[in-house]
Each structure stands twice: as structure tokens, then as C-alpha cells.
Amino acid sequence: MLRVGIIGVGNIAEAHVDGYRRFPEECEIVALHDVVAGKAAARGRDLGLDAATTYDDLDEMLATARLDLVSIATPPATHSELTIRALRAGVDVLVEKPMAPSLEECDAMIAAAAENGRMLSVVAQNRFRDDMATLKEVLDSGLAGPVSHVQVSSAWWRGLPYYDLWWRGTWESEGGGCTLNHAIHHLDLTLWMLGSPRAVTAVLANTQHENAEVEDLSVAVLQYDRALAEVTSSVVHHGEEQAIVVQARDARVSQPWKVVASTSGANGFPLPEGNPDLVDRIEALAAGHAPLPHEGHRGQIGDMLAAVRDRRPPAIDGEDGRRAVELVTAIYAAGIERRTVDLPLRPDDPYYRTGTLTQRAPHFFEKTSSVADLPGEIIVGGSGT
Template sequence: MLKIGIIGTGGIARAHIDGYQRFPAECEIVALCDITPGKAAAVGAELGLAGARAYDSAEDLLAAERLDLVSIATPPSSHAELTIAALRAGVDVLVEKPMAPSLEECDAMLAAAAENGQLLSVVAQNRFRDDMATLKEVLDSGLTGPVSHAQVSSAWWRGTAYYDLWWRGTWEKEGGGCTLNHAIHHLDLTSWMFGAPSAVTAVLSNAAHENSEVEDLSVAVLQYDRALVEVTSSVVHHGEEQAIVVQGRHARVSQPWKVVSDAAQENGFPAPGGDPGRVAEIEALAASHTPLEHEGHPGQIGDMLGAVRDRRRPAVDGADGRRAIELVTAIYAAGIERRTVDLPLAPDDPYYRAGTLLERAPHFFEKAESRTDLPGEITVGSSAAAGR
């Protein structure tokens, strides 16, 4: 029975707790920690974890408990420090996205994992979704042909009060805006499906959130060998209609699911009816996808529990988390400096270092409201739409 600790008991911690509770024969949550006095104990009681010990300090938790795995679900600026402390204490780590605000911190986390022989995984729960797994399987099959163009829309919507929470909307504590903390999922999927680009250009804006220093909208173009991938990162899109649309030489596929395959006449114009045979082949491949036993956080947590038990690489490791941060960093560098950024970013690049964003990033607005907690439920995507 693996012993689990949770550091940070805010909103996203509930997804971790739910995930671990799906595997009662494999693990037990024995400790919770939050810097707000009494919060860890209150969350434990609310969620049926009466036997879990509560701490106000991660240092105290790591010193007192003999854990196999810890989930870190705290604000991004604390991820590196807490992850490194846990790894040095001999505990494997599953850290929430984003891995850390800088590549320098990501590399320190990776080094700590290697030096202490521990496992490090970064949350990328959208890889553990049947629709995204199906899309990747189709792209990997080669049926679409080489990718020409993709549109990746990380479209979210948040009201202005969202940034009233004390750590949000600041370069220092949140580490960035929607590009880092919302589109990180889609940027991870972009890396997973298409690999690493060779260059990035981007623009940043704050279009609708006056209580936030950081961007609420960015548009980036990622350059590959011959393909271009557009990524829109947003918390200003009503309806939160997210999508990945991929144009291959032979067919277009997308999530939400759609398949189109054009065929050319002798003059190069589209032939009526397209290529129904290729469409049928792609549809058959998609239909053959074996559904995942668990999706989202439970899917990744189940994989991580297996990795801890078997001492194998998790499906999403620290290097995967770093790749997503490298894309975010390139988007910020391109948008702030108004130039094309070549990848990979070297350690002597100023944007590799922690602190460069604090020095160079624009304050679109100054944060005037700062609250320790916000009322109301956390609603995202389909859960919000269901209430309309």
C-alpha cells in the first residue's frame, strides 16, 4: 500500500484526492498540508480523509511522514522548491502544471530527481483523454500525411474576480498568465503530437482583466520543418470552445472529431466527393481505439502509482513537463522582445533564468485587489456549460 501526501489543498488538490481515491487497493492518503492554518484538516474532514494527518508546513510533513509519493498542488512559484525538497527526502513527486515558471527551475528539479534516484512526473491530464489519445493515434498512423498546418485553441473564459486571488495575476507568484497556466495543457499536447518546433513568434495582450499584471491573451506561431502551428491562449473566449484542428497533406482531422479528405482533379481543384476511402480508413482507425480505464487526473495518477510500484518511467515525466515550459518561455520571449525566438533555448539565454520575466515582462495593469480565498465553485469547460 503506497503512502500518499498532498501539499496544497486548494481547488486542484481535489482532483488529486479524487484520483487517488479511485485506487483504494493501491494507495492511501496519509497526510495533507496547506500553509493556511486549519485548511488541510478541514479539507481532509470534508473529503472523508479523517485518518490523514494535517500539517501547516511542507517541511514538517516531509520530516514526520514516510511517504512513497507526494502530490504538489500549490501556486506555480513554489513548485520547484517543494519538489526539490520532496525528492531530497526520498519521495517520488507528481507536481501540478505548470512544472515551474522558468527553465532554470525545471532543470534544478530534473537534477534533484536524478541525483536522488526518485521519480518526477508533471500533471498533463489531457494526454489521458480518449479523444486526445484517438487524435494522436490517427496522426501517428500516417493516414493524414505530413502535417501542413494546425490550429490549437486553448480557449477559456474567466471573470475579472478570478485574478483577485492573492497569487493570481502576478508575474512573481503565478509566473505568467493564460499562456503558462491555462494553455500549458494544449502546449503539452502540441509537443506530444507534433514534437518540438524550431522557432516561435508571438504577441501578448491583456484584453479584459484590469486586476492582472499578466496576459489574458496570446497568439503564437510555431515553426516546424515545413509546417506551421498556431496556438491561441486565452481566458477571454466566451463558451470555452477548445479545439485542435490538424491539416495533413491527405486529410484534415480534429477534436472535436471531424475528418475531411479532399482529392484533386487534373487541374488541381478539389474533386467532388473528395477521398471517401481515406475518410473511411481514418474513421475505422478512430473507432478501434481502446477506451482508457481512467481519464484525466485519475488516469495519470493510476499510471504514476504503477511507475512508483514498478520503478519505471511514468508516461509523463519531468522532461515532458520541461518541454511545455520551453514553449511557454519562447512565447513570452517572442512576445516581450517582439522577435522570433529559435529553439532550443540555451542556459545562457536570459529567458532561461528565473527572474527574467520579473525584470522584463510588461505589467498590463497593476493588481489592486488581493484576497486569500474566493467564494463559489470552480467550474471549467463542460461543467460550466452544463449549468447554462
Template structure:
């Protein structure tokens, strides 16, 4: 029975608690920690957990005899907490984004290497059937070479969202919607296509006057055979999120749809397209085995299995770092008005902790700062 600890007991901790409770025959939540006095106790009581409560995460790491710890705190704290847990011999599941800088990500990976423990970064959308379907079809090769991918990471947040003390600041949150919302879609893009060769971008704050950070960015990523277009936003009403993948042979989309053209002798498309190819793709999708667990529960189940089987989890620390690298390239491209080649070397100023804060524009100055989010 694996012993589980959770650091940070805000809203996202609920998803972790629910995920571990789904595997009650394999693990037990024995400790919760939060720097706000009494908050860990309140969370334990809310879920009926027989778990020790700590106001000091370091004390929990030292004293609770843990096998796995979930880190559900603001991004600026991820590296120090993860390194402390790994060095204590504890497997780590850390919320996205992995850390605000590549330097911190690499320090976390170094701690994983010397500890021999697992480090997994939350990428719960890999554990959704609709998105696993895209991965399955792309991996089959049936689409041919990829020409274009359009990713809309479209969210909407009202003005009070950035009133919480750590949100909307480059130092504490590490960035705006590109880092903290689109990180999900960036991870999916990398999962589907791998690392791009080059990135350019533009950033803006269009609607949130209590945030230093961007609330909208548009990036173009160059791959060997095509382009990807990423919109990151917290200003899109309706939150209509979409991934559209255009291959040489066909197009697939999430929400799910498929289309395939067939050429007439003059190069224009046949009116009915290539129905047989569409049928082949739909059959491929229908034959895929659905996931047993979804979202955080799916990822937690995979991590527990990885520990048991001595393998890497589906979402590794390296995967988390790769997503942060693309975010860093988007920010550098937007700040400096240039094209940024990948991979980013350690000699690049934007690689280092604190450099993003030093170079980032303040779209607005933060005026309102609340300890607790409004309910």
C-alpha cells in the same frame, strides 16, 4: 500500499484526492499540508480521510513517511517543494505548470536524477479518449506530413478571478493565460508533434484590469514541415476549445471530425473528397482501445503503475519542462518582438529564474488581493 501526501488543499487538490481514491487498493492518502492554518484539516474532513494534517509542508515531507507526494500549490512554490520531496526519497506529481522558469525546471530534473525517484508533471488531457484518439491517428502516419495545426486554448474568466492574492502577478503566478491555461494545449501540441524550431507571438491584456499579466496571446510555431497557430485566452465566451490538424492526406479535429480531399486533374478538390481514406481513418479510431481511467485519475493510475513497474510515467518531468520552454519562448517573442529559436540555451536571460519577471510588461497593476477566492 503506497503512502500518499498532498501539499496544497485548494480546489485542484480535489482532483488529486479523487484520483488516488480511485486506486484505493494500491495507495492510501495519509497526510495533507497547507500553509493556511486549519485548511488541511478541513479538506481531510470533507473527504472523510484518516490523514494527518500539517500547516507546514516541510514538516510533512520530513515526518509523514511518504512514498508519493502531489504538489497542488501556486507555481512559484513548485520547484522548492518538489526538490525537497525528491531529495527526501519521495516520488512527485506536480501540478502544471512545472515551474515559472527553465532554470527551476532543470533544478527539479537534477533532483529527480540524484534521487532515483519519479517526477511527473500533471498533463491530465493526455488521459482523455478524444485527445488520445488524435495522438493515435497522428502516430499512425496515415495523415502524411503535417502542414498546419490550429490550437484554440479558449477559456473565459470574469474580473474577480484575478482577485486571488497570487493570481495575475508575474512573480507569484509566473504568467497569464499562456502559462496557466494554455499549458494544457501546449503540452498536447508537443505530445502530438514534438518541439518546434521557432516561435513568434503577440500578447495583450484586453479585459482584466486587476492583472499584470496577459489575458490573450497568439503565437505561431514553425516546424520542419509546417506551422502551428496557438491562441491562449481567458476572454473567449463559450470556451470553444479546438485542435485542428491538417496533414498532406487528411484533416482531423478535436472535437472529433475527419475530412480528406481528392484532387481532380486540374488540382481542384473532388466534390465528395476521398471517402475511402476517411473510412480508413474512422476504422483506425474505432479499433483503438478506450482508456480505463480519465483525467487526473488516469495520470495517477499511470504514475502508480510506473512506480510498480520501474518505468517512466507517460508525462515526465522532461515533458513538463518542454512545455515551459515553449511558454518561455512565447513570452520572450512577445516581450522583445522577435522570432525565438528553440531550444533555449542556458545562456539566454529568459532561462533564469526571475528574468521573466524583470522583463515582463505590467499591463495593469494589481489593486485587489484576497487570501481566499470568492465562493
């Protein structure tokens, strides 16, 4: 039975608690910590974790709770320090997205895992979804042909009170806006399906949230050798209609699910009937997808528990988390500097380092209010994807 601790008991911690509870024969949540005195004890009672020991002191928890694994569910700016402390204490780590606000911090986390012989996984729960797994299987099959163009709509909507929470809305504590903290889901999926681009251009804006320094909208173009991907990152889209649309040489495939396969007439214009045989083959492949036993956080937590138990690499490791942060960093650098940014980013690039974003990013507005907590539930998935 693996002994699990949770560091940070804000709203996203509930998704981790639910995930671990799906595997009662494999693990037990035995410890909770939060930096706010008394909060871990109160949240433990709310979540029905009466048997878990609660700690206001993290060092005490790491020293006495005999943990196998911790989930880190704290604000992004704290991820690196907390992850490294846990790894050095001999505990495997599952850390929430984004991995950290800078590549320098990501690399320090990866190094700490290697130096201490521990496992590090970064939450990317949308890879554990049947619709996304189906889309990847179709692309990997080659039936659609080489990719030409991808439209990624990471469309969310958040009202003004969203940025009232104390750590949101500043470059220093949140690490960025919707590109880092919302679209990282879709950017990770893009990397998973297409690999890393060779260059990025982008534009950043804050169109509706006057109580936040950070962007609430960005549009990026990712350049591949023979393809382009457009990524819209937003918290201003009513309806949160999210989508990934892949146009390939022989067919279009997308989530929400749609398949179209055009064929050419002698003059190059599309024939009305298209290519029904190819559509049928793609539909058959999609229909044959074996459903995942668990989706979302539950799926990733199940994988991580198995990885810890069997001492094998997790499906999503620190390098995966780093790649997503690298792409976000390139989008920010391109938008701030108003230039094309080549990938990969080198360690001598100013944007590799911790603190560069805080120094160089524009303050679209100044944060006007700050509260310790907000009522209501969080949403970890929108309409579509």
C-alpha cells in the same frame, strides 16, 4: 499500499484526492499540508479525509509521515522549492502544471530527482483522454500524411474575480497568464503530437482583465520544418470552444472529431466527392481506439501509482513538463521582445533564468485586489478539448 501526501489543499487538490480514491487497493492518502495554518485540517474534514494526518509544517510531514509519493498542488512559483524538498526527503513527486515558471527551476527539479533516485512526474492530464489519444493515434498512423498546418484554440473564459485570488495575476507569483496556466494543456498536447518546433513568434495582450499584470490573450505561431501551428491562448473566449485542427497532406483531422479528405482535379481544384475511402480508413482507425481505463487526473494518477510501485518511468516525466515550459517561455520571450525566438533555449539565454520574466514582462495593468480564497468550484476542462 502506497502512502500518499498532498502538499497544498486549494481547489485543484480535490482532483488529486478524487484520483487517488479511484485506487483504494493501491494507495491511501495519509498526510495533508498547507502553508496556511489550520487550512489542511479544515480541508481534510471537508474532503472526508478524517484518517489523514494534517500538518502546518512541511518538514515535519516529510520527516514523519513515511510517504511514498506526494502531489504538489500549490501556486506555480512554489513548485520548484517544494518538489526539491520532497525529492531530497526520498519521496516521489507528482507536481501540478505548470512545472515551474522558469527553465532554470525545471532543470533543478529534474536534477534533484536524478540525484536522489526518485521519480518526478508533471501533470498533463489531457494526454489521458480518449479523444486526444485517438487524434494522436491517427496522426501516428500516417494515414493523413505529413502535417501542413495546425490550429490550436485554447479558449477559456474567466471573469474579473478570477484574478482576485492572491497568487493570480502577477508575473512573480503566477509566473504568467493564460499562456502558462491555461494553454499549457494544449501546448503540451501539441508537443506530444507534433514534437518541438524550431522557432516561435508571438503577440501578448491583456484585453479584459484590468486587475492583472499578466496577459489574458496571446497568439503564437510555431514554425516546424515544413509546417506551421497557430496557438491561441485565451481567458476571454465566451463558450470556451476549444479545438485542435490538423491539416495534413491527405486529410484534415480534428478534435472535436471531424475528418475531411480532399482530392484534386486536373486543374488543382478540389473534387466534390473527395476521398471517401481514406475517410473510411481513418474513421475505422478511430473507432478501434481502446478506451482508457481512467481519464484526466485519474488516468495520470493511476499511471504514477504503477510507476512508483514497479519502479518504472512514468508516462509523463520531468522532461515532458520542461518541454512545455520551454515552449511557453519562448512564446513570452517572442511577445515581449517582439522577435522570432529559436528553439531550444540555451542556458545562457536570459529567459532561461529565474526572474527574467518578472524583470522584463510588461505590466498590462496593476493588480487591484487580493483575497485569500474564492468560493465555488474550479473547472479543469472546457468545451471541446
